Amino acid sequence: MKNIVYILLGTFLGIVLYKSEAASWFRIYEMFQFDSFHMYGIIGSALAVGVVLVFWIKKSKVKSFTGELISIPDKEKSFARYILGGTLFGLGWALAGACPGPIYILVGAGYWPIVIVLIGAILGAFVYGLVRARLPH
Amino acid sequence: MLYQPWPWYVAGPLIAIIMALLILMGKKFGMSSNLETFCSLGGAGKFSDYFKVDTKSKRWNLMVVLGSVLGGFLGAQWLSPNPAVDISEQTVIKLKDLGFESAGAAYLPTELFSIEALANPKVWIILLVAGFLVGFGTRYAGGCTSGHAISGLSNLQRPSLIAVIGFFIGGLAMVHLLFPLIFEA
Numbered sequence: 001m002k003n004i005v006y007i008l009l010g011t012f013l014g015i016v017l018y019k020s021e022a023a024s025w026f027r028i029y030e031m032f033q034f035d036s037f038h039m040y041g042i043i044g045s046a047l048a049v050g051v052v053l054v055f056w057i058k059k060s061k062v063k064s065f066t067g068e069l070i071s072i073p074d075k076e077k078s079f080a081r082y083i084l085g086g087t088l089f090g091l092g093w094a095l096a097g098a099c100p101g102p103i104y105i106l107v108g109a110g111y112w113p114i115v116i117v118l119i120g121a122i123l124g125a126f127v128y129g130l131v132r133a134r135l136p137h
Numbered sequence: 138m139l140y141q142p143w144p145w146y147v148a149g150p151l152i153a154i155i156m157a158l159l160i161l162m163g164k165k166f167g168m169s170s171n172l173e174t175f176c177s178l179g180g181a182g183k184f185s186d187y188f189k190v191d192t193k194s195k196r197w198n199l200m201v202v203l204g205s206v207l208g209g210f211l212g213a214q215w216l217s218p219n220p221a222v223d224i225s226e227q228t229v230i231k232l233k234d235l236g237f238e239s240a241g242a243a244y245l246p247t248e249l250f251s252i253e254a255l256a257n258p259k260v261w262i263i264l265l266v267a268g269f270l271v272g273f274g275t276r277y278a279g280g281c282t283s284g285h286a287i288s289g290l291s292n293l294q295r296p297s298l299i300a301v302i303g304f305f306i307g308g309l310a311m312v313h314l315l316f317p318l319i320f321e322a
Contacts, residue, residue, distance in 0.1 A: 005162065006200035007207070013155050014208015015216065020148030023209070024222045025245045029232065032305075032312040035225040038145050043286060045149025046156075050291030053157040064163040072160065075279065075289055075296035082296050085278025086285075086303020092270025093304060094311035095263065095319075097245070099282040100168040100275060103268075104202050106245070108209030113250045113264055120268020122179075125172035127269075128276040129187040135277065 014105045023105045025097025032094055080136040092124075140218055156288055164197055167284035169275035171195070171202050213244075220244040235320040263319065270307075278303065 017023045022042055031039035056062075057070060064070050093099050096117045098106060103121060106114040156166035173188065174195040181188035213220065221242050232240035239247040247254065254260045275281040278300045280289060286304065289297025 002162075002197070003200045006197050007204040009155055009158060010201035010204020010206075011208040011211065012204075013152070013201070014205040014210075015212045016143070016148050016151045016155070016208075017205075018209050018212030019143040019216060020145065021142055021222050021244075022148065025250070026222045026224045026228070026232075026240065026243075028308075029312060030224045030228040032308045033228055033231060035228045035231075041145030042149045042152070043282075045146050046152040046287050047149075047290055049150040049153035050156055050287060051293070053153055054160070054291045057157065057160055062161070064161055066163060068163050070160060070163065072165075072292055074292075075294045078296065079299060082278050082299035083303045083306075085274050085276070086300040087274070087307040087310075088270050088303075089274030089278055089281060089300075090304040090307020090309075091311045091315075092267050092272075092274055092307070093282075094308040095315075096267035096271055099271065100172065101205060101281075101283055103271070104168070104171075104205040105209035105212070106250075108206035108211075109213035109244075110210070111245050111250045112252060113255055113260070114245075116261060116264040117268035117271070120265040120270075121272030121275075122172050122175050122268075123265075124269040124272025124274070125169075125276045126176045126181055126184075126188075126272075128273045129173065129176060129181060129185045132187060132277070 013101065014108060017102055018105055018109060023098060023102035023109075028094060028097045078137055084136065092121075140216055142223070152287060153291070156283075156291065159201075162197075165284075166288045167198070167280055168202070168205075169272075169281040169284060171198050172272050173276060174199060217244075235316060237320070274307070 020042055021027045027039055030036045058072065098117065100121065103114055103118050107118065159166045174192055177188045177190050177192050222244055224241055229241040237246050237248050249260055249263065280300060285297040285300040290301065
């Protein structure tokens with residue numbers, strides 16, 4: 001039953017990102033060229049609403065739908081992993097024109113070459129797991 | 138309305154609501170951790186203890202992925218009679234200079250994302266390397282656009298701000314410095 005809710009949320013996310021063109025390679029390129037407000041509008045308005053919702057969830061100590069306490073853990077403190085990992089991710093994001101969510105969405109949309117990107121991404125996550133002990137974190 | 142591209146002020150708040158619903162389900166909004174779950178399911182635990190995790194506890198997120206695939210299918214097949222993305226005129230000019238003739242006329246550049254494009258081995262390398270950077274980078278940074286730019290910044294996390302600054306350093310370097318080298322027309 002709960003699985004169906006997650007599938008529905010994912011489906012909704014997929015439709016929103018596809019229809020708003022956040023899953024379009026062209027929109028990502030345009031964003032990094034600062035040629036349009038579109039992507040900044042999506043991220044900015046998501047944040048404006050997101051900050052209020054997260055604040056409300058934390059402040060009101062509302063319980064989850066299944067009655068558990070909600071905890072939103074703070075991100076681990078560090079600089080190196082975020083700036084280095086973030087930069088590598090950004091290089092890939094701009095070249096692939098898709099971050100992980102849109103990669104899955106584009107598989108569904110039938111753009112088959114995105115499967116190569118997905119395989120590359122899984123490989124990248126795998127290699128990170130192998131070498132992570134030797135990286136600055 | 139539904140069949141036109143959705144404006145940013147509709148999409149952004151809806152994304153935030155999806156994030157909030159996941160938090161209210163006792164979970165979180167993060168798409169890239171699924172890449173690690175795929176590794177674990179594929180037996181990566183044999184090579185590194187990092188991948189020895191209880192994949193059952195990650196199943197909910199795989200359901201979100203499954204839904205995303207379905208959403209992409211519905212969005213593309215039923216809700217988009219005209220998939221061309223109406224990017225700005227300057228962007229079209231810049232892309233045509235780089236050899237992207239499909240700029241302004243498609244959802245994704247056919248120069249990279251059509252079956253015909255795969256006849257060129259260079260395209261395979263570009264897509265594979267791009268994916269690798271996404272997968273490696275997002276796990277190193279501990280999150281991607283959903284986990285850091287949306288969830289982390291919504292929770293006012295300084296680490297997420299550092300990661301997002303990294304996203305832009307990498308993205309700007311790729312588009313402005315490396316694209317002219319990779320896609321010489």
